[in-house]
Amino acid sequence: MDRSAERASLKSGTQSTARQMEVLREVYQCIQDGARSFLRAEYTICLQFVVAFAIMIVVLIGWGQGLTIGILTMISFVIGAITSMVCGYIGMYVAVFSNARTTINCMKSGYTEGFNTAFRAGAVMGFALTGLGIFVFYATMCGYSTMYEASKWNIMFDCLSGFGLGGSSIAMFGRVGGGIYTKAADVGADLVGKVIEDLPEDSPRNPATIADNVGDNVGDVAGMGADLFGSFAESTCAALLIAAQTKDLRAAGWGAICFPLIVSAAGILVCLACSFVATHFRPVTTEDKIEGALRGQLILTTLAMLPAIHAVAALYLPETWHMEGVAKSMTATRHGAVMCVASGAVGGLIIGLVTEFYTSFGYEPVKELARSCKTGAATNIIYGLALGYKSVIVPVCILATIVYVSFESCDLYGVALAAVGMLSNLATGLTIDAYGPVCDNAGGIAEMAELPHEVREKTDALDAAGNTTAAVGKGFAIGSAALVSLALYGAFVTRIRESSDGEFNNVQILTPLVFAFLLVGSMLPFWFSALTMKSVGDAAAEMVLEVKRQFDETPELRNPATQLRPDYDACIKISTQASLREMIAPGALVMLAPLITGTFFGVYAVYGLLTGALLSGVQMAISMSNTGGAWDNAKKYISGGYDESLGGKGSEFYKAAVIGDTVGDPLKDTSGPALNILMKLMAIMSLVFADYFYAINGGQGILNLPVD
């Protein structure tokens, strides 16, 4: 059956409720089909990658460390990759399952029902992901532990780091592929739909609109889910690996080693307990309570984590233990470890709230940005870039403080614990992240099913709050990625030090090879962003041509009262093909960069590469995400008519704001968030292949260049 033809025959205009429900169900089905078929296509490619890479792991690591370790690493890699895919699929499934239900519940009186539906959808995803992640990881760990006695746990955790690599490499494809998909559709729909043809957003006459809605699910839900699952898996791997290399902690037993994992598990329980506050104890009854409810969840879970961390530490950690740190030998204390986790949790919250300040139109920065549209699109872009650059200041200072405090308390184990701490309320973070796209989709469905205006207004209110809190979530994601990659980098250094019997200990900045690769490393985020931005641009241009073609061939679509429906599937196909094609190059860049560097230039070059990429990557990621978020909300500020001097929707100022929003799309949803994964993935790649690197000319690489 040709679905688009069937849709095209639908009657539009004033419809009976039954008819509206029928259309609603069809749109719902369309989005679901689109999302599923994209994920199927994407995962097919991912599976091929997993198979190829698994073979490479066995060969390279088998050569470097022996076949057993190679095979065990490969197995944990495959398990991590598959878990990540399952998580992404669950997220997408829940989101597309709940979008139409949210729309329907928004037709009921009050906000409570609609909010609760979307919030619970997010919660299902949040708890499923974190629960599954911990369960699978712990099961793998238990399985492996039968093969190694306590004194060899360090080797066991070497093998387990494959889990993080698997999770992260799938996350890379998910983030980049999903990001390109969603933004190609979004930018394409914006460019033609709003600027050229003056269509309202999500108009059923816009051929790219279904692709746009599908994109929200595959990019913002599945991609984000895979990303944060990756962060979770990697921070746990890094913390466990360093813990397992510490003799005193091994001696203190399984519980002491598993401390980071137990903190994460406690976090799930805390988030679970707190989630009833939003849905039951203080339900959302009016529009102005939505944002507070979401933000309240984050603050509440963070605060509730603090005593939980303390309790877990008291139960499982020894009072003090000796650590052979990278910076120095030291005596770490339980109190210090608690401080590391807590600094991560609280620091993450602050970073999130600062992000909100710069991207929500409730505050001055976005208002000023909106006013800059008065002098045209160019000043809007200039101010937006400046805003993004400025928004880096506080988060980076907080990150630096967390790094200093945790590094000083427990060396690199502390940094890993801080990352675990920042991700401890991940379940809540994911709830809020998934909540946004569900509401966004609900609004799209309401528009396409031509439901009463009030429904759309209600979903818009839910969505606006979600936009703001999504920015908070992005702040968390970036902050934790920076900590995770530093921790992984530390684990890499620790592991090389073990292998080389202390010969490779710390990394001197002022040595030729390290400094040269510091430069190269800090260039990689730029290269990567160039690839992803260009991909979105190209795919969006294709999309524009397709939409134009449809409008040209079916001029009837220009008529707002038309009953005709465009060919949605053509646009879905373009987004799918473009994203699958374009995700290869950036993915390869990230994975090959450390591998090639380590193979040819050796371990010190990799040190430089990782440091450089981390340093410039974190700045780029924050500024890109915030610039894009601010442009989006500046547009919403104008279209919402919050400032009458800006003229509202359709004015010249609004058009200038739309240009900013369009430029911001790939920044905030493709390049920016994918840089998180760049940092993490490069670090975990190096960690997994550490002994392989060391096996080549004693860590000097094939070229065997002098290091100093």
Place this chain on the structure above:
Amino acid sequence: MDRSAERASLKSGTQSTARQMEVLREVYQCIQDGARSFLRAEYTICLQFVVAFAIMIVVLIGWGQGLTIGILTMISFVIGAITSMVCGYIGMYVAVFSNARTTINCMKSGYTEGFNTAFRAGAVMGFALTGLGIFVFYATMCGYSTMYEASKWNIMFDCLSGFGLGGSSIAMFGRVGGGIYTKAADVGADLVGKVIEDLPEDSPRNPATIADNVGDNVGDVAGMGADLFGSFAESTCAALLIAAQTKDLRAAGWGAICFPLIVSAAGILVCLACSFVATHFRPVTTEDKIEGALRGQLILTTLAMLPAIHAVAALYLPETWHMEGVAKSMTATRHGAVMCVASGAVGGLIIGLVTEFYTSFGYEPVKELARSCKTGAATNIIYGLALGYKSVIVPVCILATIVYVSFESCDLYGVALAAVGMLSNLATGLTIDAYGPVCDNAGGIAEMAELPHEVREKTDALDAAGNTTAAVGKGFAIGSAALVSLALYGAFVTRIRESSDGEFNNVQILTPLVFAFLLVGSMLPFWFSALTMKSVGDAAAEMVLEVKRQFDETPELRNPATQLRPDYDACIKISTQASLREMIAPGALVMLAPLITGTFFGVYAVYGLLTGALLSGVQMAISMSNTGGAWDNAKKYISGGYDESLGGKGSEFYKAAVIGDTVGDPLKDTSGPALNILMKLMAIMSLVFADYFYAINGGQGILNLPVD
């Protein structure tokens, strides 16, 4: 006499040649007056700064190292600052002296006369600057050398580092102030003039047009001159300082120490000899020879430098000498030193040529960017940002190679020599840099004096070539700034090592304080760019309001045939005031950041800060400059009608390109180039205050935080 009223009474339309000449002379006078009065205002502020900072130097360094050294440092600081101001003034003077002369010579037949006038103007500036710089520095050096015997030359060069600081801090104000001036006028003129009122560029009816022309002189000539003079002074300081701390080189005598200075001097002679090629041996006779002539000069001087470097080294350097490098103790060779200088010279040329590839519309990247305007301003911006990010790849790899080669050959002395090498054909670089704005102004004058169309076409052809080669010059400036700041950073480390008797030797990346400040340091270029971009945006918005006011109050200005002239002085005043007001904050940020860090957090924190700022600064500077340059030339590509499918001037695509160009203005002429100075200035600040930092709690800072 009220000049603007007088101008307003001028007859326009078809004028007699005598009348045209009169108008031409007036415009010329206007630009000259505007530029002079701006520089006077700017230098008044700079002088206040110099006095205040000189006192601070005496106090802080006097406290750290004793009064004599404090006073000598202060004197060299003042000399450096004044030399920089003189250089900026000379540059501006020559440029405004030559612009109208170039216009007049473009009225003659053929291209030779016009080209030679502009080229010679540039050459006067280039040779005056480099000659003056070397002469003053050498004279100061000789003066100081009477007070110190050979074994104490290291202390003497400590004092001389004030020269670089003086040059660089004035360059900071020149670049930022000039950059904001020129771009406020340019962006303002573009926004109203082209987009809103559909005026041609440089129309005499645009009130901001004179300010725009003045800006070319104070920003692109005086600012660029001061910047490159600063690079020259600092690279020389760094090289001499490290040389003077090397016992063997001190023993080899004055000539061996002065090797870097002699290379620079030889460079001037080489450039002088080569300059006759462009004006006499192969004069420019047709349009298509212009770009080749300019590029040829750069290539020729670089190649001619290679034997010169070899000869100078053979004459002055010992065969081998021992160095206590930062990375290791080593035996350096004359051959190695030659390789360092040569790698800098050749690497700089390649970086320049790559920059040209990404910013000239003769190549595919800019053509593709121009085509992206077909889908609107948003895709133009997205592609432009991606282009800038991509253009970072090759230059950074080349820089990394230069760093590795030179660091490996002669430790940090080698890096300083590479910087000296890259700047060895500075006279030619400056010639070409100043050539551009002179032609740009010449075109503006031709337009305002309403000279025949052919004259404007000729100046446009001269200017187009200048634009491209200016991009090449920017590549040089950024590359050399990166090397200079690394060399200064190395000199700083060397000096702290001397003071601490080897206690502070190298810098470990993985220590808490260093890593925390690596993050903070790599954030600073973003903070700085946020300030400068915002300043340009604010000033341009003011300018737009003023221009709108004039058009609203004098609607007659909209009539192309009008005899009325707008009030240019009001616009000049806005640019002047805005730039002087807005240059304070970014300048203070750059100078206070290392000072506060060193005072409170100590030497290791400063190490982290400098490394971080260098790493992200170089990437940002390259990508910003190239993005802006590419947008500018994409616009020229469309307006020049090189691709008929793009519709030419006035089309929708052209308007999209203008938005890109406008966004690019502050990127390429304010924030991007000022980042050069950020890197250098922070490093030389640290170098000059090294012993002061070390004097606080043994280099631990007031807070006395544990380092590892």
